[in-house]
Amino acid sequence: MSGSLEYGVSLYSYTGEYGVTMTLDDCIEDVADLGATGLEILGEAHIEDYPNPPTAWLDAWFERLDRFGLTPTCYGSWVDHRRFPGRDITEDEAVQQLETDIRLAARLGFKYVRPKLGVVTADLEPHPVWEPATLRVLDLAEQQDVIICPEIHWPSVIRSKVVDDYIALIERTGTKHFGLLMDTGVFQTSMHHRSGGVPSRMGRGSARPPITPVVPVSDLEDVLQHVVHVQAKFYEIDDELQDHYIPWAEFLEVLVRRGWSGFLSSEYEGDYATGRAADQLRRQHALLRTLVAKETS
Amino acid sequence: MLDTTMIQTRGFKNTPGGFELRLRLPYYRGLWAGLIEGVTVTVDGETFAPEDAHWTIGELRGPLREIAASESARWPVDVAAVIGLRRDQPLSIGFHDVAAELAIQMSYIPEELQPTLWTEQRRLVVSR
Numbered sequence: 063m064s065g066s067l068e069y070g071v072s073l074y075s076y077t078g079e080y081g082v083t084m085t086l087d088d089c090i091e092d093v094a095d096l097g098a099t100g101l102e103i104l105g106e107a108h109i110e111d112y113p114n115p116p117t118a119w120l121d122a123w124f125e126r127l128d129r130f131g132l133t134p135t136c137y138g139s140w141v142d143h144r145r146f147p148g149r150d151i152t153e154d155e156a157v158q159q160l161e162t163d164i165r166l167a168a169r170l171g172f173k174y175v176r177p178k179l180g181v182v183t184a185d186l187e188p189h190p191v192w193e194p195a196t197l198r199v200l201d202l203a204e205q206q207d208v209i210i211c212p213e214i215h216w217p218s219v220i221r222s223k224v225v226d227d228y229i230a231l232i233e234r235t236g237t238k239h240f241g242l243l244m245d246t247g248v249f250q251t252s253m254h255h256r257s258g259g260v261p262s263r264m265g266r267g268s269a270r271p272p273i274t275p276v277v278p279v280s281d282l283e284d285v286l287q288h289v290v291h292v293q294a295k296f297y298e299i300d301d302e303l304q305d306h307y308i309p310w311a312e313f314l315e316v317l318v319r320r321g322w323s324g325f326l327s328s329e330y331e332g333d334y335a336t337g338r339a340a341d342q343l344r345r346q347h348a349l350l351r352t353l354v355a356k357e358t359s
Numbered sequence: 360m361l362d363t364t365m366i367q368t369r370g371f372k373n374t375p376g377g378f379e380l381r382l383r384l385p386y387y388r389g390l391w392a393g394l395i396e397g398v399t400v401t402v403d404g405e406t407f408a409p410e411d412a413h414w415t416i417g418e419l420r421g422p423l424r425e426i427a428a429s430e431s432a433r434w435p436v437d438v439a440a441v442i443g444l445r446r447d448q449p450l451s452i453g454f455h456d457v458a459a460e461l462a463i464q465m466s467y468i469p470e471e472l473q474p475t476l477w478t479e480q481r482r483l484v485v486s487r
Contacts, residue, residue, distance in 0.1 A: 080437065082383075141466075178467050262477045
């Protein structure tokens with residue numbers, strides 16, 4: 063079976079530049095200029111007056127898609143269970159949040175909605191509201207023709223209870239509107255320490271995250287049939303066009319051999335420095351396209 | 360456009376009864392106001408408690424607790440917040456060592472590793 067890989071960029075890549083050195087216009091123009099055809103955004107970052115964008119913003123959105131020949135791919139959303147100080151969100155509130163984002167994403171032409179779920183334990187169990195809330199919005203996702211796809215994202219691993227639970231939901235309901243988003247950061251073979259930006263730390267205490275094991279690319283084989291979108295997370299492509307953190311050749315070999323179709327949506331998460339994201343995205347696309355050409359020749 | 364730094368150069372000034380400074384949200388997305396825990400500002404070693412800060416985010420004005428009482432209140436990532444603080448004497452014209460610690464609650468990070476704290480020190484000028 064022969065698949066078709068397409069190339070996209072997530073505007074997350076321009077974190078540190080967006081609103082500082084680049085406008086939304088600049089970011090979208092850059093995505094088109096580097097030859098990508100897929101555009102991924104974060105609803106809560108890039109939509110003016112989220113979740114109620116003004117008409118002028120909506121008009122500009124569609125005008126840009128036309129002008130640059132870009133296809134909206136994935137819309138990042140959040141279900142923040144700590145949104146109301148002193149209590150967790152209720153199931154109804156989680157449903158309302160998901161409905162808001164599904165409708166807005168569909169209106170903007172997106173096919174995939176990635177809700178980032180809150181966690182309740184140190185080993186990253188999602189807040190239990192995720193499952194009943196998801197089941198309640200599956201009909202809306204079908205009506206709006208979008209696929210809800212929570213991400214498998216570092217420091218979560220593929221072989222975990224949460225991923226098993228996502229797959230169980232798909233198998234139990236038979237839905238075609240729920241799938242998995244694979245973030246390639248889970249395959250990092252060594253840890254990248256991001257430099258630059260405003261210094262930050264997690265928590266006032268001495269708690270530190272557990273060390274995450276390296277996930278072999280072979281684990282992807284078990285879940286690939288449910289993967290609907292790839293966030294091609296990366297940190298640094300060097301001057302020899304090599305990536306020392308993400309094993310792209312192995313990863314792409316699996317996608318090509320299995321005939322996977324969809325977007326590789328680049329997510330730069332390397333060092334902060336003005337202009338660096340634009341250069342690194344071009345390096346990554348050059349690397350990915352070269353490797354895919356080798357696999358398919 | 361905003362400065363790359365969290366504490367903005369523009370907006371640090373005396374006001375009637377105090378002073379103010381502008382902060383950029385150094386995150387990758389905007390936030391529901393209830394996820395902002397607060398900001399602790401220090402000027403030349405004098406610390407101002409988070410509960411004393413008066414926030415202005417676009418049209419929203421007041422102590423953070425009052426702003427967050429509106430469930431639709433948000434801090435967009437590309438809008439600087441103005442932090443107003445009371446002080447008996449105006450800050451002197453010239454250099455000041457300004458520090459800010461911004462605390463944010465990220466639901467997708469385990470609670471024992473929260474809040475996320477951004478800290479920054481800058482040497483800023485009061486020009487009048």
